[in-house]
């Protein structure tokens with residue numbers, strides 16, 4: 001079974017998860033820019049990973065573009081984000097209708113270190129926090145945190161191993 005991990009992130013959290021998954025499953029990892037449409041069509045099993053910025057998956061446009069191709073494959077999506085809230089909303093706003101049912105989706109906790117952010121992202125985060133009324137949520141949004149841990153990939157490894165194993169049995 002030809003398999004690949006395709007990820008898009010900004011400050012390393014998504015890339016770190018992709019690297020751990022690649023090592024655990026012995027699957028190559030790529031960025032969307034590294035793959036042509038012909039490359040994508042060649043894969044049977046695709047693990048996609050993306051972080052979330054202001055409610056948007058960074059890989060959103062890529063998923064939209066290749067939704068037709070992805071629909072016929074075994075696909076897992078892992079979403080790296082700051083909070084456990086609004087997960088349903090994130091999916092509704094980022095995943096094309098027709099693809100939603102055929103995806104296996106996981107949410108993984110991310111990392112936010114203010115001093116590492118670009119000026120623009122720090123600004124966006126502050127603006128976002130200003131619009132939030134609840135003081136606790138506001139504080140949470142601006143707090144540094146690092147919840148990127150290798151054990152968080154266990155469930156994805158387990159489901160992926162089943163997919164890979166099922167294929168090797170059927171051959």
Ligand SMILES: Cc1cc2nc3c(=O)[nH]c(=O)nc-3n(C[C@H](O)[C@H](O)[C@H](O)COP(=O)(O)O)c2cc1C
Nearest residue numbers: 009010011012013014051054055081082083110111
């Ligand atoms: C400007 C900015 C906006 C963000 N917006 C969201 C958001 O809407 N929802 C969310 O859950 N996390 C949000 N986050 C948190 C990121 O998704 C999280 O830090 C993630 O780990 C980043 O992963 P990366 O380094 O792979 O890009 C935001 C972070 C920044 C800096």
